Amino acid sequence: MKWLSLLAGQLNNFTNNENITKMLLVIIFLGALLLIPVGISVLFPLLKSRLNHRTKVYLYAFSTGFFIILSTFGFLREALEQASETGETGMKLYGYNILIVFVGLLSGLIFSFTLKFVITYRINQKLLQNKKLSIFVHDHSHEHNENHVHEHPDHIFSQDDANQLAEEALVEKISGKLKIIALALLLTHRIPEGFLIGYNLSLAMPDLQDLSGGTVGLSNLTTAYFVSLILHMIPEELVFYYRLREAGYGRWNSLLISTLMDMLFLPFMLVGIYGGSSIGGNHFAQGFLMAIIGGIFLFTSLVEFFPEFYHVEMNKKRWFITLLCLFIGVLFSAFILSFHEHSHNHVTTSALIKETIDFSQSSFNQLI
Numbered sequence: 001m002k003w004l005s006l007l008a009g010q011l012n013n014f015t016n017n018e019n020i021t022k023m024l025l026v027i028i029f030l031g032a033l034l035l036i037p038v039g040i041s042v043l044f045p046l047l048k049s050r051l052n053h054r055t056k057v058y059l060y061a062f063s064t065g066f067f068i069i070l071s072t073f074g075f076l077r078e079a080l081e082q083a084s085e086t087g088e089t090g091m092k093l094y095g096y097n098i099l100i101v102f103v104g105l106l107s108g109l110i111f112s113f114t115l116k117f118v119i120t121y122r123i124n125q126k127l128l129q130n131k132k133l134s135i136f137v138h139d140h141s142h143e144h145n146e147n148h149v150h151e152h153p154d155h156i157f158s159q160d161d162a163n164q165l166a167e168e169a170l171v172e173k174i175s176g177k178l179k180i181i182a183l184a185l186l187l188t189h190r191i192p193e194g195f196l197i198g199y200n201l202s203l204a205m206p207d208l209q210d211l212s213g214g215t216v217g218l219s220n221l222t223t224a225y226f227v228s229l230i231l232h233m234i235p236e237e238l239v240f241y242y243r244l245r246e247a248g249y250g251r252w253n254s255l256l257i258s259t260l261m262d263m264l265f266l267p268f269m270l271v272g273i274y275g276g277s278s279i280g281g282n283h284f285a286q287g288f289l290m291a292i293i294g295g296i297f298l299f300t301s302l303v304e305f306f307p308e309f310y311h312v313e314m315n316k317k318r319w320f321i322t323l324l325c326l327f328i329g330v331l332f333s334a335f336i337l338s339f340h341e342h343s344h345n346h347v348t349t350s351a352l353i354k355e356t357i358d359f360s361q362s363s364f365n366q367l368i
Helices: 002-015 018-041 043-047 053-083 090-128 159-187 190-203 223-246 251-262 265-275 283-305 316-337 349-367
Strands: none
Touching: 002 018, 018 043, 018 190, 018 223, 018 251, 018 265, 043 223, 043 251, 053 090, 053 223, 053 283, 053 316, 090 159, 090 283, 159 223, 159 283, 190 265, 190 283, 223 251, 223 316
């Protein structure tokens, strides 16, 4: 994206300060990145504030396919490619692959399980302390003499009604609040993504010591990659908005929160453009972080989104449409990720096989 370097040069001529130039470049790039996704999300509360049950099933089927491919074909593939840049070969390379990809993936899954457990536990504790719900909570433990008393309001409700209402109220509040877990997990990927965007913006800066000639920096930010960033954020905006609606937020509050979540890119883009050089060349750290995010996305897809449609009773026609939405999500994610390109000199599969055979033969010869 040569225009980024040209824009940076113009901004530096205007501000005559490299640090201010970097900050303005981040803000302009983020504005361009969010313009279309946020613009589309503004239409959600205007066109359809809530999804009906059928449409919700289709949305979660699409999201499951989309995020499974994004985690495996996207983040885990990137982690594997970063692992191959460590400079090792043969069995040492496989060791680095396992350390970066497998351990990173495992760390992401453990983090997701822990986060889900902590949030679920805190919500349950808060509900038990809620005075409005405490009148419906019943203790059915009996003493030895079997004399136990249930206290209820003196009007309207029988014991069975109160029990049913208590259960429905608790389930509704818990399921609504737990919708936030998926959003918290999805937000984690904006940390490395924002950092890497900021780091690549710093690479796109021209040589500010020679603005008359102005050499263009080397960066992975291509037009195709920029378009893919926009495209992959549109389904995210859709999921964020309607997930917040399910959690009980109003239509405009959901839009506001979703937009504020987009701003999470900003601080990490600033960190990336100012200090990204310290980690930009560290392929181990980049790959490990990508593997962690891949694990988080895989957990979110299979634990948070998949049950939303898998356990729903539906006829044959709806099940076929649900499967179709699932694979549309898979194909759309693969289509977006196809825009990514890497200028690294990776070791080919045939070369790795040859190195493994040579290593095995040399080891065998040494033994005999």
